[in-house]
Amino acid sequence: MSRRILLIVLSILASRCVFGQVPGILGLPDRIMSSSRIGRVSARNTPTAIAVDTATVFFPSFGTKSVSQDYDFFKYLSDNDLKQDAKTLLQGAYAQSDTLDFLRAKVLFFDNKFYQASSLFSRVPSSSSFGPEAFYYRIVALSSVGEYDLASGLLNSPSLPKLFSAGGPYAELSSLQAAGLALLKGEKDEWARRSASFTFDDYALLESEKVLSDISINRFESRGKRAGIAALASTFIPGAGKVYAGRLGEGVAAFMTVGSLGAITAENWKKHGLKDWRTILAGSLCATFYLGNIYGSYMSVSIEKDKRIANENATIIYHLHLPLRTVFR
Numbered sequence: 001m002s003r004r005i006l007l008i009v010l011s012i013l014a015s016r017c018v019f020g021q022v023p024g025i026l027g028l029p030d031r032i033m034s035s036s037r038i039g040r041v042s043a044r045n046t047p048t049a050i051a052v053d054t055a056t057v058f059f060p061s062f063g064t065k066s067v068s069q070d071y072d073f074f075k076y077l078s079d080n081d082l083k084q085d086a087k088t089l090l091q092g093a094y095a096q097s098d099t100l101d102f103l104r105a106k107v108l109f110f111d112n113k114f115y116q117a118s119s120l121f122s123r124v125p126s127s128s129s130f131g132p133e134a135f136y137y138r139i140v141a142l143s144s145v146g147e148y149d150l151a152s153g154l155l156n157s158p159s160l161p162k163l164f165s166a167g168g169p170y171a172e173l174s175s176l177q178a179a180g181l182a183l184l185k186g187e188k189d190e191w192a193r194r195s196a197s198f199t200f201d202d203y204a205l206l207e208s209e210k211v212l213s214d215i216s217i218n219r220f221e222s223r224g225k226r227a228g229i230a231a232l233a234s235t236f237i238p239g240a241g242k243v244y245a246g247r248l249g250e251g252v253a254a255f256m257t258v259g260s261l262g263a264i265t266a267e268n269w270k271k272h273g274l275k276d277w278r279t280i281l282a283g284s285l286c287a288t289f290y291l292g293n294i295y296g297s298y299m300s301v302s303i304e305k306d307k308r309i310a311n312e313n314a315t316i317i318y319h320l321h322l323p324l325r326t327v328f329r
Helices: 002-012 028-034 067-079 083-089 098-110 114-121 131-144 148-155 171-185 188-195 203-221 227-236 240-245 248-272 277-327
Strands: none
Touching: 067 083, 067 098, 083 098, 098 114, 098 131, 114 131, 131 148, 131 171, 131 277, 148 171, 171 188, 171 203, 171 277, 188 203, 203 277, 227 240, 227 277, 240 248, 240 277, 248 277
16 A cells, blocks of 8 residues: 555656745755646746846947948838847948937847847937937837836936927937836835826726726735645645646645655554654655645745736837837837
């Protein structure tokens, strides 16, 4: 009987163990159970942050040709997602101009070189025909690399041109981006102040305003799941806290593993006695995995919350960028 139960445990854990996200020595048994075949059934991938390429891009020295002559061709390449061709085009020795800075900044932006893109966008004056677009793309570029305070400072600057401030043609777009940054920073009062300007009338901004409003409910109003409840649930029923946290596969793996080890312990106790080494070994393993199951359940709630926030942050940044495609078409 004990051999059959042991075989069940080994079949659960028969996989390449991959260290999960639950930290610490006590988290080791939880990581083993979570990395089993059953444990990975409902595993969720950790949101991947935007891969930011910080390698410096050197454009050639300036020449005499005006980039405006090739602007239509650049726009054609950009609109047809021929980003690499557009980048190659701008390697030409063009004369220095606001237009050149803007176009090169756009190339860097779509190549995920946000720091360099932000630097070039900052060189385009607000009085330029590309000034407003450069300003808002710079906000998105800074947000994409976590420079939330700097981006907020630009939007809340007392010297902000009337073009972007209250009453200006881009006032609601400024409010949208400022509200999104407030969500990213977890500033409830700032979110309420900025989102009060949402009209839900502008087609270019409508979808993004709705999405950010929905995210604000999760971020500021929803109480969410509690780690203590997850730990308590797994104390009474191994794996129940994992299911509560949203990790069904890991919960099933924990229940079967702890249950099987408990059964092995009970069988050896009955056959060989409490002090027999086989009973002690099985009991020790059972206790270790039982405690790991409780600890892992407690930590899983925080991990799932972090994943949710990471997903929401990626969505927020996307919706800071999305309206720009329509507003500045």
